[in-house]
């Protein structure tokens with residue numbers, strides 16, 4: 001009989017607010033001088049009092065609203081007691097019995113709860129003798145999401161984490177960069193042969209989607225091997241060693257009892273519905289178009305599933321696509337514009353010559369429309385792409401000035417063809433005898449004479465008419 005793995009995820013995400021969770025210090029945990037953003041509150045000086053950050057609460061509620069969860073009516077903050085150098089109060093302000101959010105679903109995975117807490121400081125153990133503590137991160141608002149134990153394989157867990165990152169970014173509530181620790185995933189994993197859940201092991205330090213999947217695969221295998229040998233799985237917290245691709249014991253798992261949770265007497269109890277900015281209708285107003293809605297919209301305009309995923313997972317490209325829609329471009333123009341975005345414009349961004357943020361959307365729309373009307377051809381468009389990154393630019397004016405407008409006038413085309421034939425009579429004879437490469441050469445010469453502006457379809461027709 002085979003084993004069924006059961007996995008539940010716990011994900012922490014740093015919220016993107018101006019200030020920390022309970023004080024006025026700047027919320028900038030990464031990239032500043034150590035201890036640049038501290039004050040008596042987040043350093044836990046005696047006699048200081050916390051004040052909850054309204055914007056952080058609003059962001060958690062927006063998340064709850066987006067995943068169709070139940071938003072608490074009554075809620076409060078609790079103290080989670082433990083002593084560690086990176087937790088100056090010797091307790092962390094968190095939520096226990098009354099989280100802001102309960103239930104809801106994301107990417108087919110049922111959620112248990114989402115609560116708000118404060119991040120810990122960051123300890124550094126590799127800076128010479130002793131350990132150093134940087135309090136810039138202490139008190140940064142941290143959203144903790146817990147899923148139901150309903151995941152049964154590593155790939156589903158990885159996909160859930162990806163979908164969550166996308167949603168956090170779409171909502172603009174967290175940058176959720178895993179390498180920076182802005183989004184941290186922990187997995188609770190057990191295996192069992194019957195309906196009873198096995199002993200669960202918590203795996204931490206998963207700082208990439210790849211690690212999430214690899215650690216779960218490894219841990220499932222490790223637990224099965226233990227049980228097959230007749231040994232027991234210990235309830236413990238394990239770390240993930242990226243280099244050795246193994247989990248290792250960190251400590252035996254604490255239980256809720258060990259933390260001696262109790263409501264924080266320094267913070268008010270809250271009636272969420274009574275506060276105007278927290279009302280559902282206000283939250284919905286602030287919520288940007290969500291992922292599935294965007295996916296459906298892009299598909300309905302004619303984009304392939306593959307292209308849709310690239311767009312929704314790249315914030316800058318997605319923003320341009322949304323602007324195109326807001327400006328009312330047709331489905332045909334949208335698909336053509338998306339192709340340029342996903343190929344040439346992305347390549348220019350990668351080369352570092354331009355940044356998509358500077359793309360002038362009006363000029364881009366003008367160029368696409370000129371292409372569709374055959375006023376310029378795709379070769380000319382390539383030459384004009386670099387002009388799309390300047391403000392107040394008219395693509396039509398540039399194309400006209402530089403003589404790049406496509407030549408479709410029958411007389412002009414006829415004149416170009418006549419010139420090419422007179423200059424390359426021998427090749428023209430080969431063409432008449434049915435040589436395909438000869439036509440390609442003649443077309444190339446015609447494009448050269450017209451500086452790339454001749455309408456290629458009309459040119460080809462004109463040469464072919466000479467065969468009769």
Ligand SMILES: [Zn+2]
Nearest residue numbers: 023025039042
């Ligand atoms: Zn502070």
